[in-house]
Amino acid sequence: MQYLIPVLLFAALGVLAGVLLTVCSKVFYVKVDERLEQLQEALPQINCGSCGYSGCNAYADAILNDGAPLNMCKPGGAESAGKLSEIMGVETEHPEQEVAFVRCSGNCNVTQHKYVYDGSQSCRASNRYYNGSKVCTSGCLGYGDCVEVCPNDAISIVDRIAKVDKNKCVGCGLCAKACPNSLIVIRRKSQKVDVGCKSTAIGKITHSVCENGCIGCRMCEKKCPSGAIKVENNFANIDYSKCNGCGQCAEACRLGVIKLT
DSSP states (O other), X not given: OTTHHHHHHHHHHHHHHHHHHHHHHHHTOOOOOTHHHHHHHHSOOOOOOTTSSSSHHXXXXXXXXXXXXXXOOTTTXXXXXXHHHHHHTOXXXXXXXXXXXXXXXXXXXXXXXXXXOOSOSSHHHHHTTTTSSBSOTTSOOOSOHHHHHOTTOOEEEETTEEEEXXXXXXXXXXXXXXXXXXXXXXXXXXXXXXXXXXXXXXHHHHHHHOTXXXXXXXXXXXXXXXXXXXXXXXXEEEOTTTOOOOOHHHHHOTTOOEEEO
């Protein structure tokens, strides 16, 4: 009998707690729009941030609650945009697919190393020591930080420089963020002209450290009919919004720095 009263007391408290929890769950219940989970599932969930939000779930929430555009997911491309449009019941323009390009042609056959680097095998670590081991301090360091962050295995290191497989790349931009020399650009996949150098040194110095470097001769600038390419800071730079892909700049480049891809 001496144990019966405590047992009953604890049982009563348990029942009371259960009732209170049930009441609170009803009173404070927040209805969740089932479309949120559908929107999240329609996105690739690689959380690259190319849409301007912290991740895929944040972007899905912004679509549902803030009216964010449905075509901002670069990795998902037209497929994700189509699913998002169907869920939200509205039409949207499908984004043009984008890809990454590495603005460096300084492979191990055309440039040299000034010392043997035996530290941590990463571009950022190597860059701390005299801007990398290559004599060209503006080029690809070649240790694959971009490879490590690519979610689709679209980048590989070939002859000590990064190469992008356009058929695998989704243009998420994670590789561009990982490159300490800011050599990787994201542009439209339909764009066919690229400049494989970003050295800001004068032409004589650039050519002395890399046979494939841009010397800033301005021949490409003179030949471009649309004014899309300009030599600034001693290297050629393409305004992709003006470029029509005619290829005249590539034909004019005697060092082959400008390429048709």
